[in-house]
Amino acid sequence: MFGYIAKRIVTGVGILLVIVTIVFIAIQTVPGDPALVLLAGNGGAGQVSPEALDALRARLGLDRPVLEQYLSYMGGLLTGDLGTSFQLQRPVTELILGRLPNTLELVAIVAVIATALGVFIGASAARGGRAANTIMSLFTALGISAPVYVIGTVLVYVAAVSLRILPAGGFVQFDQDPGRHIQLLILPTLAIAVGLTSVIARTTRSAVLETADQDWVRTATAIGLSRGQVFRGSVLRNSLTPVATVVGLEIGTLLGATVLVERVFSWPGLSTLLIDGVSTRDYPVIQGVVIVTAGLFVAINILVDVLYTVLDPRARLS
Amino acid sequence: MKTRSLVSVVRSLSPVTLVALVVTVAIILLAIAAPLVAPFDPVVLDAAGRFAPVGDPNHLLGADQYGRDTLSRLLYGARVELLTAASASVLSMAVGTVIGLVAGYYQRFVGAVLMRFIDVVLALPALILALFAVTLYGPGEATLIIVMGLVFTPAFARIAYGQTLTVAQAEYVESARLFGASDLAILFREILPNILAPLVVQFTLTVASAILLESGLSYLGLGIVPPAPSWGAMVADGQRYMATEPQLLLLPALAVVISILAVALLADGLRTALNPRSHRRSA
Numbered sequence: 001m002f003g004y005i006a007k008r009i010v011t012g013v014g015i016l017l018v019i020v021t022i023v024f025i026a027i028q029t030v031p032g033d034p035a036l037v038l039l040a041g042n043g044g045a046g047q048v049s050p051e052a053l054d055a056l057r058a059r060l061g062l063d064r065p066v067l068e069q070y071l072s073y074m075g076g077l078l079t080g081d082l083g084t085s086f087q088l089q090r091p092v093t094e095l096i097l098g099r100l101p102n103t104l105e106l107v108a109i110v111a112v113i114a115t116a117l118g119v120f121i122g123a124s125a126a127r128g129g130r131a132a133n134t135i136m137s138l139f140t141a142l143g144i145s146a147p148v149y150v151i152g153t154v155l156v157y158v159a160a161v162s163l164r165i166l167p168a169g170g171f172v173q174f175d176q177d178p179g180r181h182i183q184l185l186i187l188p189t190l191a192i193a194v195g196l197t198s199v200i201a202r203t204t205r206s207a208v209l210e211t212a213d214q215d216w217v218r219t220a221t222a223i224g225l226s227r228g229q230v231f232r233g234s235v236l237r238n239s240l241t242p243v244a245t246v247v248g249l250e251i252g253t254l255l256g257a258t259v260l261v262e263r264v265f266s267w268p269g270l271s272t273l274l275i276d277g278v279s280t281r282d283y284p285v286i287q288g289v290v291i292v293t294a295g296l297f298v299a300i301n302i303l304v305d306v307l308y309t310v311l312d313p314r315a316r317l318s
Numbered sequence: 319m320k321t322r323s324l325v326s327v328v329r330s331l332s333p334v335t336l337v338a339l340v341v342t343v344a345i346i347l348l349a350i351a352a353p354l355v356a357p358f359d360p361v362v363l364d365a366a367g368r369f370a371p372v373g374d375p376n377h378l379l380g381a382d383q384y385g386r387d388t389l390s391r392l393l394y395g396a397r398v399e400l401l402t403a404a405s406a407s408v409l410s411m412a413v414g415t416v417i418g419l420v421a422g423y424y425q426r427f428v429g430a431v432l433m434r435f436i437d438v439v440l441a442l443p444a445l446i447l448a449l450f451a452v453t454l455y456g457p458g459e460a461t462l463i464i465v466m467g468l469v470f471t472p473a474f475a476r477i478a479y480g481q482t483l484t485v486a487q488a489e490y491v492e493s494a495r496l497f498g499a500s501d502l503a504i505l506f507r508e509i510l511p512n513i514l515a516p517l518v519v520q521f522t523l524t525v526a527s528a529i530l531l532e533s534g535l536s537y538l539g540l541g542i543v544p545p546a547p548s549w550g551a552m553v554a555d556g557q558r559y560m561a562t563e564p565q566l567l568l569l570p571a572l573a574v575v576i577s578i579l580a581v582a583l584l585a586d587g588l589r590t591a592l593n594p595r596s597h598r599r600s601a
Contacts (some may be wrong), residue, residue, distance in 0.1 A: 015441045030454045145579035147530050149537045151569045155556045161561050256445030278453040293446050
């Protein structure tokens with residue numbers, strides 16, 4: 001099993017290296033000079049003196065050969081240095097570390113709530129009758145189809161504008177005002193959780209229905225275990241493997257959803273940093289956020305794979 | 319499965335799927351006919367009609383902060399939405415299917431390399447990848463189509479790959495080979511038609527995902543370039559005025575949800591209808 005985990009980590013690092021390289025090359029191919037954009041802003045390039053441009057390019061390291069830039073970026077990466085933001089003149093690593101906890105907080109809370117709720121709803125629907133199944137199918141279809149930014153804005157409209165029971169958005173540090181912090185968390189997490197809960201509920205339902213058909217379940221019933229015992233002991237545990245797979249696959253969607261939700265609720269996470277970077281062409285920031293997000297994604301998927309082997313002993317063999 | 323006619327597929331659809339099919343077709347027709355049906359030019363300003371309410375004699379579904387007709391913007395928005403979503407889906411289906419077919423057929427080296435490429439694309443969340451591309455190449459329909467085409471390619475490649483692995487072992491493929499068919503002919507005449515059903519389902523699903531992704535990017539102001547109408551940007555605009563003019567938020571929100579829901583339900587229904595195994599297990 002440790003060999004398997006080690007192998008997954010090695011492939012994960014390999015994939016990340018490829019991504020870093022592709023991102024680096026992609027930025028090199030962009031038309032337009034970031035130094036010029038930085039000096040001239042959105043206005044014309046006419047007023048920029050060539051001397052100032054050269055000085056800035058030298059300071060940003062843009063005058064060095066591409067290969068040298070690449071190697072020094074890779075070298076920096078090894079020591080956790082993601083370069084310096086063009087706009088804010090601060091280390092990208094510092095900027096990202098300042099925002100990362102806020103995004104991870106959203107992701108972690110949503111993952112826990114959605115998994116618990118989704119498994120509960122899916123398992124109940126599978127044990128319920130035809131009506132329960134139909135109702136669940138329709139609601140989960142709706143939950144999957146509604147984009148997070150739509151759920152988010154409609155939640156703001158209902159809870160903050162119409163009912164005035166929750167704040168429309170913003171952020172307060174937990175240690176400054178825990179109550180307010182949690183209040184501000186409710187709507188963003190809810191907005192993301194709806195979709196994920198729906199996906200997990202559907203997967204759980206079909207997995208439970210499939211498992212309930214198995215021979216060992218019939219055996220468990222035949223030896224006289226009660227319905228509840230059979231369900232908890234034989235059905236549910238064996239249905240969780242596909243659920244773990246889906247949670248792993250949905251992590252990407254989840255990370256993408258935070259981008260939109262952070263915008264809707266002005267939540268200062270990684271994504272707001274990314275969008276600011278996008279609008280000001282702050283390449284080091286964009287590069288950093290893309291790499292860190294990819295790293296997170298790969299890491300979480302390895303974690304899910306490990307969880308997989310814990311849930312299903314058969315997976316340990318392969 | 320190859321021999322099942324379109325009629326028999328439609329006949330085997332559940333009522334929910336039929337409704338989804340009708341709604342989808344209606345949205346497509348409205349989008350195509352937008353220039354004929356829409357009462358106004360979607361970008362024309364009308365100072366007198368600013369914030370016209372729903373049911374206004376001039377503006378049936380009201381108008382926004384510039385007096386632009388909401389109904390017209392929704393209709394033209396559908397056009398842009400469907401065009402980018404469908405183009406991106408066609409692109410990703412074409413590229414993904416070819417990658418999957420080739421990787422599944424020539425398993426050793428080519429297959430491994432192609433599937434590793436797919437792993438790399440999958441290691442980036444779709445929206446992050448799209449945002450990155452928009453930063454580099456600027457927003458707009460062309461960027462959207464290419465980026466979404468790339469983002470949705472892995473799913474097709476994986477399905478085609480898995481199916482090809484099975485089908486390539488079939489006796490009819492073997493016999494075609496014995497009769498001297500070229501690899502190209504085997505791939506596209508023998509294997510492709512037999513793995514098409516799950517790809518068609520995935521195509522429908524991808525259209526729904528593409529609308530989701532595109533409208534999200536437009537919501538962030540990084541998709542369709544204003545003033546061209548797009549549902550995502552309409553939601554973002556509406557959010558600013560929701561305290562007094564909630565219809566500006568709720569109408570485009572409804573349009574997005576209904577179209578994605580219809581297409582997604584259609585995909586679900588098609589999956590059931592096209593999968594021979596699902597008939598006995600239908601719950």
